[in-house]
Amino acid sequence: MAEAVRHDKTARQLRLLSDALDSGRLGPVRRLINTLAPAEIGNLLESLPPDRRMVVWGLVDAEDDGEVLVHVGDEVRESLIADMDPDELVAAVEDLDIDDLADLVEDLPEAVTGQILQSMDRENRERLEQALSYEEDTAGRLMNPDVVTVRADTTVDVVLRFLRLRGELPENTDHLYVVNRRHQLLGWVALQKLVTSEPGVPINKLIDDELTAIHAAESAESVARQFSDHDWVSAPVVDEGNVLLGRITIDDVVDIIREQAEHQALGAAGLDEDEDLFSPVKRAVRGRIVWLGVNLATAFLAAAVIGRFEATIEKIVALAVLMPIVAGIGGNAGMQVLTLMVRGLALGQVGASNAGVLLWKEVRVALINGLLIGGFVGLVAFAWFQDWLLGVVITAALVINFSCAALAGVLVPLAMKRADVDPAVAGGVVVTAVTDVVGFFSFLGLATVILLR
Template sequence: MAEAVRHDKTARQLRLLSDALDSGRLGPVRRLVNTLSPAEIGNLLESLPPGKREVVWGLVDPEDDGEVLVHVGEEVRESLLAEMDPDEIIAAVEDLDIDDLADLVEDLPDTVIDEVLKSMDRENRERLEQVLSYPEDSAGRLMNPDVVTVRADVNIDVVLRYLRLRGELPDHTDHLFVVSKKHQYLGRVPLAALVTHEPSTPINRLIDDEQPAIDVEEGSPEVARKFSDHDWVSAPVVDDNNILLGRITIDDVVDIIRDQAEHQALSAAGLDEEEDLFSPIRRAFRRRMLWLGINLGTAFIASSVVQQFEGTIEKLVALAALMPIVAGMGGNAGTQVLALMVRGLALGQIAGSNVYVLLRKELGVALINGLGLGLLLGLIVLVWFRQPGLSLVIGTALTLNLLTAAAGGVAVPLVLKRMGFDPALAGSVILTTLTDVMGFMSFLGLATLVLL
């Protein structure tokens, strides 16, 4: 419900912007844009075609430029950066958090990167280089090295004086992290405890050591799962020696979850979640041509199976009208199982210990569906063509193909993951080919054996 309301709001804002831009009235556009958050501005910019996007981008408050760049996709970001002078880019990114700057820096022109690094103090430059040294989808790349740490051997009064001296806290700070003299992570202290206990209370009496730290090499999907399971707002990141390196906050995890959802939705169609909605025709053509070419190749595989039964189809023309039903039902059933498997693999819910239980369950569901739908389809064919043998053949073929779809839906993503491929990207093509081939082969093969 909330998502639908947000989409309606974005659609209304988009209509207002488009109408104002079409009429040449930039004043209302500027006022509307400057009432929005950076994330909302980024969403609107992604919804506008290039010409209008450039106009609106020029009306964004320069203080928001950096945050807006963080909230748009890679292709849109490149187009926005192309409209900016080097000095404007430097001014936009200089106040960003280290983790956000790490997301942007690889998209910046080399000359601008050098100037950005020169404008940073030594400590922040080393922090940025540290974050960039980790793999892109790791906790190290997500973390912000700017953390507030305290020692266990001091009391609340000392901590409060330190916080007043510091002046401000990083965003989403709900806990202070407690470290040893060697900067090893010991636990955390909630901010609320600092104001609900006596100033003389030692920090070591308030330490919560139950929250596990996140390893710096841990993958971002696992990080997102832990945040979801434990309702964290922030979490510490440590290395192999338990040295505190930084922290990950909930806003970064929300971005991960959104990116994962977009990836699963788009990769099944061979699309990239970073692709601009209004990307140039040539670029979109290059990206999609490969995927369509692969699909064309798999279609020929299925067609070659049909060709083997050309004589059967010539004698029983009704087969030509019915065989897409068997293949299509298998494809739909396989897609359902594949979606469950991809989600389970992404959430870490599928392991060797439960694969066979899952396979038996899916085969059982497929068998029941196959028998029920096969009986229904057989009755329809009997009424339609008045051929009991044909009814038996199509009902049996449908059941066999649904069983194939279930087995393939479980096995294909597991094999792809074992081989290092993305199941969400390649699984649908392979599984559809499998169910098409099995559907045509079982239906036409049984028809050849039973009806001729």
């Protein structure tokens, strides 16, 4: 493997770490991991089998423990938390930012949560409670209440003096927020403007109010889209009364985008994106069998269709040989259409206004591909079984199945979106069920009518 992964930092770290663990000397292991960022440590822990993972977890600097917990998937997080006693846990998480704490708190044992709430001052406790009052995957949960605010009726000079007194700013601060006495958001001033303006310039001349603030109830998905459409680094979050609650920074948005992509990729195979690479066998079996069961149901449906044509197959065994081709390629064609539609829906590019045009385009593509692929398969079938009518039957069946694949590929995800089902996760099963059933039925049905006359 060494050459293939030489450009990959994590893989290299993993190899170094494995070698160090193999040698049994933990000093070098500890030194190695504590040069890494918490996200990198999290990634490494996820790549280790359970026994080694626990050894390494014990060697992570206590001050990084909290950040590492934030950066691992739910299943791995659970196993790490199970390995810590309550005091360690409290120490690890009590200094986290409120948004990270809100993310973790539901995975913590109740006793620990109580202890943490007690150790917090009133302001932070209220902030945490406020964050938790919003649903998961909303702006209210993602935001960090730690913001720097200024008044409009002051000058650059005064603000700079205030900042010097204040000292360190929250991470990724690129704007100061301008609020009124009721803490309502009036606009923001970029640090860039602050450092390029003369000391005497009044702040209200530097205020930018062109951007729109994010509402605390907005979905994480919509937040991510706005950040990438507008190239924001941070954005303020307000409640319905335009009161400034906090801000969201791009690093959290990057995590959201990564998670969404993983959810889609793993969801399409019926997997949970939080599945641990090394989850216990029992858990992995449970996690996967539901999905296999759903697919089994559609496989039985297809088998039932074939079962109706037993008499036909008995007479022409060639049908049994060729029928998986019709179903399989139809499925591939359907998945292509579905994949395009899923992307289009995720980007908001497909709606009632253009679905018709799209459907018509896809049906034409399917007819042409069906004729091309079907024609070729027909010729092969003729050459193989010396029966030109069999060739005609399989060509016709493929054209029919490609057309149905296009219809299903366009209409199934639209219907799912309407019913609030994620087409990225559930679309594939339904579309291949359609192409299996239509494939077997049209091929065996046409064969019965035409070849057994």
